[in-house]
Amino acid sequence: MRNLMIKIQYNGANYCGWQKQPDSLGIQGTIEKAIFDITKEEVKITGSGRTDAGVHALGQVANFKLNSDIPYSKLPNALNSKLPKDISIIDCKEVDDQFHARYNAKGKRYRYLIYNSPYRSPIYKDTSYHVKYELDFNKMCKEAKSLIGTHDFKGFMSSGSSVIDTVRTIYDIEITKDEDLITIEVEGSGFLYNMVRIIVGTLVDIGRGRIKDNLSEIIDSKSRSKTGHTAPAHGLFLKKVDY
Incomplete structure (x- = not known):
């Protein structure tokens, strides 16, 4: 076999x-x-x-x-x-017979697409999060750097998860913009339930000015009430798995 x-x-x-x-x-x-x-x-x-x-x-x-x-x-x-x-x-x-797609994975990289325009896009409607409000792109990029490293991401996990250890390592985060399309890519050792979508929602709320705290303070709080909303699923892509 x-x-x-x-x-x-x-x-x-x-x-x-x-x-x-x-x-x-x-x-x-x-x-x-x-x-x-x-x-x-x-x-x-x-x-x-x-x-x-x-x-x-x-x-x-x-x-x-x-x-x-x-x-x-x-x-x-x-x-x-x-x-x-x-x-x-x-x-x-x-x-190899011992290879296991889940247990042998050393890390993953996710991509999230935001369509930032006052008007919806029929082209990206199923593959991006339409945010019609103006976003402070530079502030989002600056604050996102605080995510890199090993942290307790308890505040970035949705309820309903049975995970006890909420410490994870983020290796890299990149945010780019091409006209109305903002791409966020996050690579890490592993991710909590809805972690990437909460990261994106938090960055969007920071970009809108709805969250005033620094992202480093939000991480340290370990509180879900301090982080932003959960961005919708349809903007998220599993880009690659590292072995």
């Missing part, structure tokens, strides 16, 4: 998230069905992590065990012929 690693891109607008649900359409279950259609084998694929409903991926990684001797180089095109057009397998490799 071979252990195969696949890299996946998807637009999450029509899905309940990564995880397979009994009564909802998930990315995981959709890919498992495509594998069965090609190989007639029932497999369970393991993703590097869950993405919520509406979240997208440019480089989600998953692995699964397969008996079929179909060449791994042929699998992406074969699976894509069975998958809907908003999911695509963009790479496949045979990996």
